[in-house]
Each structure stands twice: as C-alpha cells, then as structure tokens.
Amino acid sequence: MSSFSRRKFITSAAALSSIPLVGTTMSNVLAESSKKPLGFALCGLGKLSAEQIAPALQHTKYAKLTGIITGTPAKATAWKQKYNIPDKNIYNYDNMHEMVNNPDIDVVYVVTPNALHARDTIAAAKAGKHVFCEKPMEVSTAKCQQMIEACKQADRLLGIAYRCQFEAHHLECIRIAREKEFGNLKMINSGFCIDNGDPKQWRLNHALAGGGCLMDVGIYALQSALYLTSELPISATAVTTVTNPEKFKEVEETISFQLKFPSGVVGNCTASYNAIDNAGFRVVAERGWYGLDYGFYYNGTRGIRSDGKPLQFADKEYGSSEKDTWPQFAKEMDDFVQCILNHKPTRVPGEMGLRDVNIMLKIYDAVKAGKSVSLA
Ligand code: NAD
Numbered sequence: 001m002s003s004f005s006r007r008k009f010i011t012s013a014a015a016l017s018s019i020p021l022v023g024t025t026m027s028n029v030l031a032e033s034s035k036k037p038l039g040f041a042l043c044g045l046g047k048l049s050a051e052q053i054a055p056a057l058q059h060t061k062y063a064k065l066t067g068i069i070t071g072t073p074a075k076a077t078a079w080k081q082k083y084n085i086p087d088k089n090i091y092n093y094d095n096m097h098e099m100v101n102n103p104d105i106d107v108v109y110v111v112t113p114n115a116l117h118a119r120d121t122i123a124a125a126k127a128g129k130h131v132f133c134e135k136p137m138e139v140s141t142a143k144c145q146q147m148i149e150a151c152k153q154a155d156r157l158l159g160i161a162y163r164c165q166f167e168a169h170h171l172e173c174i175r176i177a178r179e180k181e182f183g184n185l186k187m188i189n190s191g192f193c194i195d196n197g198d199p200k201q202w203r204l205n206h207a208l209a210g211g212g213c214l215m216d217v218g219i220y221a222l223q224s225a226l227y228l229t230s231e232l233p234i235s236a237t238a239v240t241t242v243t244n245p246e247k248f249k250e251v252e253e254t255i256s257f258q259l260k261f262p263s264g265v266v267g268n269c270t271a272s273y274n275a276i277d278n279a280g281f282r283v284v285a286e287r288g289w290y291g292l293d294y295g296f297y298y299n300g301t302r303g304i305r306s307d308g309k310p311l312q313f314a315d316k317e318y319g320s321s322e323k324d325t326w327p328q329f330a331k332e333m334d335d336f337v338q339c340i341l342n343h344k345p346t347r348v349p350g351e352m353g354l355r356d357v358n359i360m361l362k363i364y365d366a367v368k369a370g371k372s373v374s375l376a
Pocket of ligand 1: 113
C-alpha cells in the first residue's frame with residue numbers, strides 16, 4: 001500500500017479551524033494501481049452493516065467486501081455464506097491484529113457502538129489498515145485524538161462516515177450557499193427526530209453511546225449548519241427535555257441547541273429520540289430560502305427553493321432507483337478509496353470527527369450551565 005508519510009495531519013484544537021467545512025469535488029481520476037477494488041472488512045455486524053453497508057458494497061466501483069470482524073460466531077457463519085467470505089478473512093475483536101498479514105483487507109469500516117470506535121480503529125491501524133469509522137467518531141475528544149494519532153503513526157488514512165457530504169441534494173445546497181444564490185445566509189433551521197425504539201439498546205447507555213439524540217442524530221443537524229455556512233460556530237446555548245424518564249435515564253431524549261456563527265448566521269438545531277420521524281433543514285438567506293425535507297434519510301430526499309426552481313435529483317450514477325437506500329454509502333466508500341489511491345485528503349477526516357465531538361460535548365456543557373458557552 002502506498003505511503004501516507006507526506007500527509008500532514010493536524011491535531012491541535014487551533015488547527016481544527018483549517019479543516020474543510022464543505023466537501024470537495026470527488027476526483028474521477030483513478031490511479032493506475034486502482035484497477036482492483038480495495039478490500040473492506042466490516043467491524044461490527046449490526047443493523048447498519050447488514051442493511052446498508054454490506055448491500056452498498058455490492059454496488060461500489062472501487063471497494064469490495066472481503067472480510068468481517070464480529071464477536072458473534074453465528075453472524076460469522078451467516079455472513080460467510082451470504083457474502084462468500086473465506087474463513088481466513090473472518091476475525092473477532094480479540095484477534096483482529098492478525099489482519100496485519102492479510103493482503104485481502106485494505107480498509108476496516110468500524111460500525112460498532114460509539115464508545116468502541118477508538119478500540120477498533122486503533123487495532124485496525126496497528127494492523128496496517130486504513131480506517132473508515134461511523135459517526136459520532138467517539139465519545140470523548142481524548143479518544144478521537146488517540147484514533148487520529150494511531151492512524152498517523154501507522155501512515156493510514158482515517159475517515160468519518162458523514163454520508164450526507166456525498167449526497168447530491170446536500171451538495172447542491174452547499175453550492176447554493178457558497179455561490180450566494182440567495183445572498184448572504186441569515187439562519188439555518190435543522191433537525192433530526194426519530195422514535196428510537198427498543199428500551200434495552202446500547203444507544204440509551206451513556207457509557208457506550210456518549211450521549212443521546214444529539215450524538216446519534218443531532219450530529220446531522222450540527223454538520224449541516226457547519227457545511228452550509230462554511231463557518232465554525234463561536235458559541236452555543238442548549239436545552240434538553242424528557243417526557244419518558246423511565247426510558248431516558250442516562251441520555252437526553254430531546255435537545256434544542258442554538259449556534260452563533262461569526263458572520264451573524266444563527267443555527268437553530270433540534271434532535272429527538274421520542275418524536276415522529278422528521279429530518280431536514282431550511283436555509284434562510286437575504287433574498288430567499290431553500291432546504292431539504294427527509295434530508296438526512298437514506299433516500300427520498302425532497303428539495304425546495306423559494307423561487308420555485310427545482311431542487312430535486314434522480315441520482316443515476318450507480319444505476320440506482322429512488323427507492324434504494326445504499327447509494328450514499330457506496331459513494332462515501334468509493335470516495336475514500338479514491339483518496340487512498342490518489343494520496344488525497346478525505347473531505348471527512350478524523351479531525352472533522354474530533355471537531356464535532358468537541359462541539360457536541362460543549363453543547364452538553366451549555367445544557368448543564370443553563371447559559372451560552374464559548375466554542376471559540
Ligand atoms: P447495532 O446495535 O445494530 O450494531 C452494533 C454492532 O456492534 C452489533 O453487531 C453488536 O453485536 C456489536 N457490538 C460489539 N460490541 C458490542 C457491545 N459491547 N455492545 C453492543 N454491541 C456491540 O448498531 P448500529 O445501528 O449498526 O450502529 C453502529 C454504529 O453505526 C454507531 O456508531 C452508529 O452511530 C452508527 N450509525 C450510523 C448510521 C448512518 O446513517 N451513518 C446509521 C445507523 C448507525
């Protein structure tokens with residue numbers, strides 16, 4: 001695998017401001033060495049891996065499912081049969097360091113509960129693998145730093161799975177904002193609410209999740225406010241509410257947070273674990289507004305502009321239909337491979353994951369303090 005030594009990784013808090021806030025255009029130029037797809041091993045075979053990522057890997061152009069890492073032998077058997085994975089490419093969390101001798105696996109995609117991302121990322125990096133890691137990156141900034149450092153030491157690329165930064169409607173909204181089609185931005189209203197179901201799941205356990213709806217789905221609202229403004233917020237206020245204290249003993253049920261940006265833009269963001277599904281944003285600018293309904297879903301996104309012009313795409317790039325849920329996942333993995341092969345930084349680096357965890361923890365500080373906290 002090619003050397004990453006010339007990559008300059010940034011880890012200091014001050015340097016975080018130099019992370020690109022907006023996705024760059026995906027390169028179509030593949031290195032000669034990229035004719036063969038890179039091998040991906042999925043680490044954690046839960047709902048997301050089974051229902052989205054593995055299906056997406058059946059459509060990726062430059063990535064291929066070649067291995068799995070699981071603590072559940074029955075899943076290993078089922079996945080082996082379903083995806084034709086050889087025994088030599090099946091690992092558990094304790095022996096994944098043995099991947100160091102396995103050329104079939106180039107990238108480990110970490111899809112375990114949030115507080116295990118550092119454990120799995122560091123093990124994969126030490127085994128010489130590039131790492132693509134689910135959001136949120138981890139539950140503390142210290143653990144995010146350790147992940148960045150481990151990948152840097154191993155000279156491997158680290159990316160965070162912010163799938164919306166690869167989705168056509170989001171990219172169009174970023175373009176509209178950047179080109180100021182409606183003038184300067186004034187306000188962003190963004191939210192992601194779900195009914196999170198099972199009261200026994202790890203998402204309600206603070207030690208494994210690091211927080212509640214903010215860490216899980218509010219992160220989409222936060223990300224959108226940042227990539228739409230291309231700014232970093234300077235302060236935040238926030239409140240949480242709970243209507244089901246029995247279920248939400250350890251993590252917040254609902255949160256509303258407000259971000260103040262240097263230009264004067266205000267971000268009004270909401271998230272909930274106990275509401276009817278609702279996801280998307282509205283951007284209010286000087287001369288009009290635009291936004292996405294169903295905007296953070298896997299499919300079905302609907303765009304709208306105040307001037308009546310279309311903000312709707314039938315994305316044919318992968319020959320997918322509107323009903324398919326995997327295209328965002330295929331795109332983010334293919335882009336990650338292209339970054340590896342072409343020695344380019346990813347638009348979703350570990351430093352961005354760290355930046356967002358840092359902001360979310362400060363939003364929790366704002367809840368506790370009951371007043372605005374500085375993010376500068
Ligand atoms: P899940 O509960 O369905 O799967 C988690 C997997 O981790 C399971 O296979 C489980 O066996 C395994 N695991 C290993 N150690 C565990 C432990 N100590 N406790 C519990 N499970 C353990 O969760 P999921 O929905 O697949 O989420 C996994 C990750 O993916 C999370 O970080 C989540 O935030 C992220 N996610 C991202 C998206 C997205 O759209 N990008 C969507 C859903 C989840």
